Amino acid sequence: MADNNMVESRHPWKAWLYLAPALVLLAIFTVWPIINTIRMAFLENYSGLKAVGGATFKFGIGNFTKVIKYKKFVQCLKNTVLICFLTVPISTALALLISVALNSIKWFQKPLQTIFFLPYVTNSIAIGMVFAAMFNIVGSFYGTENQLIVTAGIINNVIQFFGGQPVNWINYGSSYAANIAVMTIYIVWNALPFKILILLGGLQSVNKQYYDAAKVDGTSKARIFGRITVPLLSPMIAYVVITGFIGGFKEYTSIVGIFGESMGPADDAKRLNTMVGFVYDSLSTNNQGRASAAALILFGLILVVTLLELYVSKKKVHY
Secondary structure, three states, X not given: OHHXXXXXXXXXXXXXXXXXXXXXXXXXXXXXXXXXXXXXXXXOOOOHHHHHOOOXXXXXXXXXXXXXXXXXXXXXXXXXXXXXXXXXXXXXXXXXHXXXXXXXXXXXHHHXXXXXXXHHHOOHHHHHHHHHHHHOEEEEEEOOOOOEEEEEOHHHHHHHHOOOOOOOOOOOOOOHHHHHHHHHHHHHHHHHHHHHHHHHHHHXXXXXXXXXHHHHOOOOHHHHHHHHHHHHHHHHHHHHHHHHHHHHHOOOHHHHHXXXXXXXXXXXXXXXXXXXXXXXXXXXXXXXXXXXXXXXXXXXXXXXXXXXXXXXXXXXXXX
């Protein structure tokens, strides 16, 4: 036993030497930015250009109060929370159902896994541009019989094919509900691959004896799903829900992909702006103090929601 301890502790400096490159990079690109963000958040009206010019800044919470009092802050917070609480439950439920279906299709499972995973490795901006074209209304004109003909994307073409009227999803004059509907569809579709991958991996590791015993007892498929599949997958479900909320609160590129930098239709720019978009807007005006304060508010929001989810998971998750 003593020899083992001597072997383990003979050259501990080698371990630190091997870890040094990673620790240095971690300190430079992760630890220091976090510390600097906290510092700037409490320096009122902090600006990098002014700091270079020799300006000094008073320590206080002025940046936080300005962020909260900003006229569009509530809208940014509302958009962020609404997107999270719409997309995460829908995408998780769909991913669970698709995973169960994929797990039962053994002969074509690998190709389908590849197809479902493609959105995850595709650029978000590129996908957003495709969705924008699908929901777009290119233009309208009057036909020979003075009827209004709308040149629309594929979604409105499908609606018209079934006898409906084209919907103004994202263009000038579109409603907030239509904008949110498009964003929900896009974010759910974009979030499915990762969740399917995690849940399908969990399903494939479940002991088949549980299902065999249930079949012997004549248990229905619905009861098997609710009493066996969901409880055994609860750790993976909790994981995808928590990571889904964290990703949802950081949503930005999806909205830019569809609406561009205006983050809203032409008649109401920034309508769909989020907390991350608010941070970028503050940075673009060289107001790093306000951006840092907004980032810390977003961090606090994510932390509270994550802690609540962890508290709930202690009671609902079966390990």
